[in-house]
Amino acid sequence: MLKINDLQVAYGSEHLVVDRFHLSMEPSEIISIVGESGSGKTTVIRAVLGALPACGRILGGNITFHGEDISTYGKDTWREVRGKKIAMIFQDSGGTLNPIRKIGSQFTEYIVEHSEADHKEAWKQASGMLERMRLPDPESIMKSYPFQLSGGMRQRVGIAMAMTFQPELLLADEPTSALDVTTQAQIVRQMMELRSHYGTGIIIVTHNLGVAAYMADRLIVMKAGEVVDAGSREEVLSHPSHPYTRELLSAVPVMGGKRIV
Numbered sequence: 001m002l003k004i005n006d007l008q009v010a011y012g013s014e015h016l017v018v019d020r021f022h023l024s025m026e027p028s029e030i031i032s033i034v035g036e037s038g039s040g041k042t043t044v045i046r047a048v049l050g051a052l053p054a055c056g057r058i059l060g061g062n063i064t065f066h067g068e069d070i071s072t073y074g075k076d077t078w079r080e081v082r083g084k085k086i087a088m089i090f091q092d093s094g095g096t097l098n099p100i101r102k103i104g105s106q107f108t109e110y111i112v113e114h115s116e117a118d119h120k121e122a123w124k125q126a127s128g129m130l131e132r133m134r135l136p137d138p139e140s141i142m143k144s145y146p147f148q149l150s151g152g153m154r155q156r157v158g159i160a161m162a163m164t165f166q167p168e169l170l171l172a173d174e175p176t177s178a179l180d181v182t183t184q185a186q187i188v189r190q191m192m193e194l195r196s197h198y199g200t201g202i203i204i205v206t207h208n209l210g211v212a213a214y215m216a217d218r219l220i221v222m223k224a225g226e227v228v229d230a231g232s233r234e235e236v237l238s239h240p241s242h243p244y245t246r247e248l249l250s251a252v253p254v255m256g257g258k259r260i261v
């Protein structure tokens with residue numbers, strides 16, 4: 001479904017912040033990208049969504065989605081793809097939600113813009129999506145401002161919006177990092193349910209090796225813009241090939257002789 005070959009990205013200068021990144025993803029797979037701050041994880045995700053900042057440029061390699069090079073996508077194709085086939089959720093849904101507008105108004109507007117639905121249908125659909133994310137009392141959430149919701153609820157709203165059109169690929173950049181451990185676990189479980197219900201493939205970027213190990217079929221470890229380890233969850237966790245992966249693993253607490261990842 002998604003293939004990334006030898007991707008190289010730079011911002012402004014020629015200095016590569018992502019170098020020879022590669023990935024091959026099947027439908028319904030969950031792949032987790034882990035790595036230290038500044039290693040290029042967000043840059044990879046943004047490149048896939050065709051949403052690098054203006055100074056960001058792809059200097060080498062390519063990204064194909066169902067065999068089509070996404071660099072050949074024009075504005076119209078992106079309008080069909082973004083949100084519909086590839087959707088994104090952010091760390092705190094800050095990238096999705098406008099803080100000064102009520103959830104219902106922005107969610108329905110999002111649906112109306114991306115589909116043939118009128119306002120009334122869009123409202124119903126939005127409220128239904130909130131319900132599906134098991135948010136209590138969707139109608140009252142629709143009438144709330146983002147700041148009136150807890151972080152976990154806001155994040156569920158963000159995921160509900162991203163899932164509206166049942167995308168094949170969900171890109172999640174640190175979706176649980178701003179949440180407490182319990183809420184984090186709920187969101188992680190809900191994302192996995194999305195995969196079982198809709199067959200959504202997910203790329204999740206996380207600092208948390210525990211989250212990565214729990215969710216992912218495959219792990220990619222990045223350091224300084226490069227892939228240093230990649231493979232199935234079992235391969236990477238049991239036989240980490242790079243010292244940095246071993247370092248990450250050793251930072252995960254051990255209880256009763258078992259590492260809790």
Ligand SMILES: Nc1ncnc2c1ncn2[C@@H]1O[C@H](COP(=O)(O)OP(=O)(O)OP(=O)(O)O)[C@@H](O)[C@H]1O
Binds near residue numbers: 011036039042053055
């Ligand atoms: N808009 C930008 N302009 C210039 N440089 C940038 C920009 N965004 C990121 N960078 C640089 O690119 C490198 C990779 O950044 P990126 O945000 O992809 O890392 P990351 O792995 O997502 O880090 P974090 O875990 O902190 O989110 C960093 O060195 C960063 O300083």
Ligand SMILES: [Mg+2]
Binds near residue numbers: 041042043
């Ligand atoms: Mg990042």
